[in-house]
Structure formats: structure tokens, C-alpha cells
Amino acid sequence: MKTLPALLAIATIAVSGPKVIAASLPPPGAASCSGCHATGTASTSSVPRLHGRDAGEITTAMNGFRDGSLPATVMNRIAKGFSDDEVRAIAAWLAAQK
Amino acid sequence: MTINHRMSRRQFCSASAATLATTAFPLPAFAQAAARVVVIGGGFGGASCARALKQIDPKLQVTLVEPNRTFVACPFSNNVIAGLRSIEQQQFGYDKIAASGVTVVPQAATAIDATVRTIGLADGASLGYDRLVLSPGVDLRFDALQGYDEAAAAKMPHAWKAGEQTLLLRKQLEAMDDGGLVVISAPANPFRCPPGPYERACLIAHFLKTRKPRSKLLILDAKDTFSKQRLFQNAWKELYPGMVEWISLSQGGKVNAVDPATNTLITDFGNHTAQVANVIPPQRAGRIATIAGATDNTGWCAIDPVTFESKSVPGIHVIGDACLAGAMPKSAFSANSQAKVCAAAIATLLSGGTPVAPKLINTCYSLAAPGYGISVAGVYQPKNGVLADVEGAGGVSPADAPREFRAREADYAQSWFATATAEVFG
Numbered sequence: 001m002k003t004l005p006a007l008l009a010i011a012t013i014a015v016s017g018p019k020v021i022a023a024s025l026p027p028p029g030a031a032s033c034s035g036c037h038a039t040g041t042a043s044t045s046s047v048p049r050l051h052g053r054d055a056g057e058i059t060t061a062m063n064g065f066r067d068g069s070l071p072a073t074v075m076n077r078i079a080k081g082f083s084d085d086e087v088r089a090i091a092a093w094l095a096a097q098k
Numbered sequence: 099m100t101i102n103h104r105m106s107r108r109q110f111c112s113a114s115a116a117t118l119a120t121t122a123f124p125l126p127a128f129a130q131a132a133a134r135v136v137v138i139g140g141g142f143g144g145a146s147c148a149r150a151l152k153q154i155d156p157k158l159q160v161t162l163v164e165p166n167r168t169f170v171a172c173p174f175s176n177n178v179i180a181g182l183r184s185i186e187q188q189q190f191g192y193d194k195i196a197a198s199g200v201t202v203v204p205q206a207a208t209a210i211d212a213t214v215r216t217i218g219l220a221d222g223a224s225l226g227y228d229r230l231v232l233s234p235g236v237d238l239r240f241d242a243l244q245g246y247d248e249a250a251a252a253k254m255p256h257a258w259k260a261g262e263q264t265l266l267l268r269k270q271l272e273a274m275d276d277g278g279l280v281v282i283s284a285p286a287n288p289f290r291c292p293p294g295p296y297e298r299a300c301l302i303a304h305f306l307k308t309r310k311p312r313s314k315l316l317i318l319d320a321k322d323t324f325s326k327q328r329l330f331q332n333a334w335k336e337l338y339p340g341m342v343e344w345i346s347l348s349q350g351g352k353v354n355a356v357d358p359a360t361n362t363l364i365t366d367f368g369n370h371t372a373q374v375a376n377v378i379p380p381q382r383a384g385r386i387a388t389i390a391g392a393t394d395n396t397g398w399c400a401i402d403p404v405t406f407e408s409k410s411v412p413g414i415h416v417i418g419d420a421c422l423a424g425a426m427p428k429s430a431f432s433a434n435s436q437a438k439v440c441a442a443a444i445a446t447l448l449s450g451g452t453p454v455a456p457k458l459i460n461t462c463y464s465l466a467a468p469g470y471g472i473s474v475a476g477v478y479q480p481k482n483g484v485l486a487d488v489e490g491a492g493g494v495s496p497a498d499a500p501r502e503f504r505a506r507e508a509d510y511a512q513s514w515f516a517t518a519t520a521e522v523f524g
Contacts, residue, residue, distance in 0.1 A: 015132070015133045015448045016157055016445075016449055017449055018446065018451030021445050021446055021449040021451060022446065022449075025154065025445075026438075028454065031150075031435070031442065032435045032438070032457075032458055035431050035435060035459065035518055035521075036461060036513065036514050036517055036518075038517045038521070039521065043516075045516060045517055046509055046510070047517065073473070073495070073507050074473050074475050074495075074507075074510070077475045077491060077492050077493050078461070078475050078477060078491065080492075081457070081459070081477025081488040081491030081492065082491075086457070
């Protein structure tokens with residue numbers, strides 16, 4: 001009876017727990033942003049960095065891309081694939097990244 | 099016979115032990131210090147996935163199996179063919195990936211036993227895993243077009259895997275006389291990089307227009323429609339009038355056979371003899387996926403759209419060009435998006451959690467000429483067991499955009515390449 005809890009303790013060393021992992025994961029869609037938007041500060045890309053940016057700014061921009069009030073080449077096509085809630089979650093996650 | 103017998107008995111014993119362990123303690127990575135995830139294939143999919151796994155859970159023991167010391171990127175390799183870029187700008191190493199805590203094993207994987215969860219390597223060593231990710235890209239089918247085998251590819255390059263083949267096609271174009279005929283043979287769907295043959299036609303035409311203006315380019319196609327079709331066709335008319343001709347499937351464009359001795363491509367409707375013949379043959383998932391038992395009768399790998407786990411082999415996930423990702427095209431951007439989703443799902447599964455339904459993006463840029471970019475984008479989510487387009491999102495660049503718009507997309511294309519390769523290899 002002692003062995004199983006002991007083994008479970010070993011298992012928790014092996015991988016991080018579900019809550020730790022779940023909390024560290026980006027919300028649906030957010031992981032794709034870094035395909036174009038560099039995460040590092042050293043980037044000289046003409047595509048803006050989003051990590052650490054104000055969440056309200058990101059949400060406002062996404063809303064503008066979606067309704068066409070903000071001119072875009074590709075973000076208008078991408079923004080239409082996300083709901084208000086999804087955009088809010090992605091913006092909050094991006095803002096929290098360093 | 100004796101050796102075989104002993105081998106099979108040993109395999110049987112280890113299989114029984116593994117089954118027993120799994121039955122008694124259905125927890126992953128039970129006896130190890132850390133859960134082991136092995137990734138096979140160090141391209142945009144595999145290398146991204148290995149890095150993302152380590153980033154999400156530094157406790158994971160992540161191994162990347164890739165025989166090549168240098169990766170040669172396919173995106174932008176059409177620029178190399180057209181003389182607009184050097185092959186060195188396409189090359190990336192694995193040092194930074196190793197420095198991030200991923201164990202890089204420079205070997206080819208030659209065997210997979212999904213029952214006991216081990217991988218055999220070319221040097222005879224073996225690796226155990228708790229979860230395995232296959233990102234092997236495509237294999238060119240040298241059994242699909244009569245006469246087109248590996249030897250024929252040395253005469254009629256496919257240039258569909260970047261490296262020597264890219265340089266061979268470049269060299270042939272350089273050597274061709276002005277007034278020559280270049281023929282590109284494009285395969286039926288699905289294949290790696292759907293807009294690739296048509297971008298290649300544009301950039302080769304750009305080279306011909308600049309250097310050999312009396313030459314012609316013919317595309318023989320096994321399809322009646324293709325990616326960004328209207329944008330490409332407009333660009334051919336606008337930028338290369340009279341130079342590019344596209345023959346669709348229904349017009350007799352499907353190449354059935356080739357004759358490398360005479361550089362001839364053979365269709366049902368006739369023969370085309372080229373000065374330079376670029377044969378892009380049909381493709382299938384990289385061979386290791388078949389060895390693992392993860393391919394179906396299409397030659398590709400069916401996957402779960404939430405976790406990218408193989409529908410036929412538990413514990414094995416398939417990402418990138420090798421998998422059947424529903425509406426997602428086979429692109430480097432897709433592979434990178436899928437890699438990050440797959441890494442999150444694996445870390446969640448190993449932690450004992452349940453992965454949430456993902457949302458993925460693809461954006462593919464093509465260049466019709468230097469400074470003239472066009473794109474296709476899509477947003478995807480699981481629906482009825484496959485990755486489906488999110489309705490109302492995605493699509494291609496506008497057909498009537500001003501040149502300034504095309505210039506901006508060309509700039510974004512360059513930015514994408516720099517950012518993506520920095521994220522994966524930098």
C-alpha cells in the first residue's frame with residue numbers, strides 16, 4: 001500500500017502536473033501568431049512584435065481588422081476567424097508574455 | 099534460423115514486460131526520471147515541436163532525431179532557382195536547438211516498434227519513448243510516372259526538396275540557350291506547397307525575361323484548378339505576357355511518363371521536349387511514417403485534429419506535410435502551427451490532463467516577381483473529426499490590389515521567412 005503513493009510521487013517529478021501545464025499554455029489560436037510576429041526583441045521585422053503589448057491595443061486592432069475599419073493585407077482575413085472571447089483571451093496571453 | 103528464433107523470443111519477452119507494466123500502472127513515464135518525447139524529422143514541423151515541448155515543460159526529456167546536420171529550407175528556394183538568392187540563405191543548423199535543452203541525435207530512424215515504444219536508429223542504437231512525434235515531410239514517389247526514378251531526377255530535377263536538386267535546376271536554367279523551352283510538370287493534390295509550382299513558374303519567367311527573353315515556360319498540370327490561381331494567372335499576363343502557358347488536366351496537361359534520354363514529357367495528348375524539364379512528381383508521407391504503420395492507403399497519415407495523434411498507431415503523433423490535416427495545406431507555416439498545438443497536447447496528455455480543441459492559422463506567401471507578393475490565409479478548427487476552415491475567415495489577396503499592396507506582401511513574405519526560421523532554428 002505504501003508503494004503506489006511513493007511511485008506516484010516519482011511520477012509527479014517526471015512531468016509537470018495538469019494544472020501547471022494548463023496554466024502555461026497559450027489559449028486556442030495564440031500559438032500561431034509567432035509564425036509571423038517575432039517574439040524576440042532583437043527582430044527587425046516590419047511585422048510588429050506582440051509579446052508584452054497592451055491587451056486593449058491588440059483587441060482594438062483585431063476588432064478593426066475584423067470589421068474592415070483598419071486597413072490590412074492579411075490580418076483582415078485572419079481576424080475574421082476569431083470570436084470576441086477568443087480575441088480577448090489571445091490578447092491577454094500575448095500581453096502577459098515578456 | 100537460430101539467431102532469428104532467439105531474436106523473436108527476446109522481442110516477445112520485452113513486449114510482455116511492457117504490456118505488464120502498462121496494465122499494472124497505466125501512467126506514462128512511470129519508471130523514468132522524466133517523460134520521454136522523441137521527435138523524428140528536423141524541419142519546420144519537427145524542430146518547432148521539439149523546441150515547443152521543452153518550452154512548455156522543461157522537465158520533459160526531448161530528443162530530436164534528424165540525420166542531416168544542416169537543414170535546407172524549401173520556402174524561398176524558388177528564389178535560388180531564379181538566381182535571386184543564395185542557397186546559403188536557406189541553410190540552418192541545430193546548435194541552438196541543442197542549446198535549448200533538446201537532445202539532437204544525428205541519425206536516421208530506420209525502425210519503430212509502437213508496441214514496446216522503441217525506435218531503431220541507422221547506427222544500431224535504439225531509443226525508447228513515451229510519446230513519439232513524426233514530422234518526416236514527404237517522399238517523392240519514384241513509382242508514379244513511368245520513367246521517372248531517382249536516376250531520371252538527376253537529368254530532370256524535381257527540386258521539391260531543397261539542396262542539390264535546387265542547385266541542379268538553377269544550373270540547367272543558367273546553361274540553357276535563349277529561346278529554350280522550360281517545362282514544369284505539376285502533380286495532382288495533395289502535395290507539398292500547393293502554390294509552389296506556380297510561384298516557381300513566375301520566378302523562372304522573371305529570370306528568363308531578364309536574361310533569356312526569347313524563351314518560353316510551359317506548365318503541364320495534373321489539375322484543373324490550383325492555389326491562388328487567379329492571382330498567378332493575372333501575374334503571368336501582367337508581368338510575363340506571351341511567356342508562360344498553363345495546360346490544365348482537361349486540356350491534356352497530365353504527364354504520365356517521361357523520357358530522360360531526350361528530356362521529353364509524355365501526356366495523353368502528345369509529347370513535349372524541353373531544354374529544361376522540372377518534374378514535380380506525386381508524393382507521399384516520408385517513409386518512416388509507413389514503417390511506423392501510420393500511413394493509410396493514400397500514402398498519408400490520418401490524425402486526430404485535437405492532438406495530431408495517429409488514427410492507426412496510439413502514442414505516435416504526425417505533423418506537417420506527412421499528415422492529413424483536413425483543410426490545412428502542406429506548408430511550412432502549417433507545420434509550425436501544428437507543431438506548437440501538438441506539443442501542447444502532448445505535454446497536457448503526459449501531465450494527465452485533457453487537451454482542449456485548438457485553433458490553427460496558415461499564411462502562405464508567394465512571389466510573382468521580386469517586390470510582388472501574394473498570399474493565402476486560413477483559420478482552422480476541429481469539426482466532425484477533421485481540421486476544417488473557420489467559415490468567413492481566410493482567403494487570398496485581393497485580385498485588384500495596387501502594386502504598393504503587392505510590394506507590402508512581398509516584404510511580409512521576407513519577414514515571415516526571417517521570423518519563422520529564427521523561431522525554429524535561431
